[in-house]
Amino acid sequence: MPTPPRPIRVRPFSSIARTWSPAIRRCDTVNEVSGDVVGDRHRLMARMFTGHDIADIRHTLARHATDQGLSGMRHHDFVLAVHEVVVNVIGHGGGSGLMRLWQADGMLCCEISDDGPGIPARRLHRSQVPSHDGEDGRGLWLIWQLGDAVTFSSGTGGTTVRISVRLPG
Known part of the structure; x- marks a missing residue:
């Protein structure tokens, strides 16, 4: 019998993250107590996951992204980015997580949280291209x-990761 996922404690984004991008501010509408999306935002999905759910999460995410109007490489890129986070949660973030997906003001927003040990700060530099020989x-x-x-x-x-893409139209 599979082990049930551990409860996930979702933390609010820091004030630094909230000021990083106008796109993130538009997506920053999750009630940090209840976890519900508030305002005129449209919640598409919220679910816990473990390693057994990876394929289902990816297929469900792809369907929602298509329903919201993403297609072609934009669709592929969004699904791949979220999939990379989910795989990292399984491998490095404690083995289970919480994923929420919503549409807000022309953006498709996905937030993935775990209760793992955190990502070392040195790995969070956006401009740092990984070496080809590193793992x-x-x-x-x-x-x-x-x-x-x-x-x-x-x-x-x-760790909590939020990925947003602009919807067409």
Whole structure:
């Protein structure tokens, strides 16, 4: 019998993350007590996941992205970026996480949280291209490249990643 996922404690983004990008500010509408999306935002998905859920999460995310109007490489990039975060949560963030997806003001926003040990600060530099001979860092670098707006909030109590892309139209 599979082990049930650990409860996830979702932390608010820091004030630094909130001021990083106008796109992130538009997506920053999650009630930090209840976890609900507030205002005129449209929640598409909220669910816990473990390693057993990776394929289902990816397929469900792809369907929602298509329903919201993403197509072609924009669709592929968004799904791949979220998938990289989910795989990192499974491998490095404690084995389970919480993913929330919503549409807000022309943006498709996805937030993934875990209760893992956090990401070392040296790995969170967007401009740091990973070496070809190294084993770590390529996934984080790829996530930065694929979203229109990406933020990481990480510490010893876990990590929250938010990826946003502008919807067509």
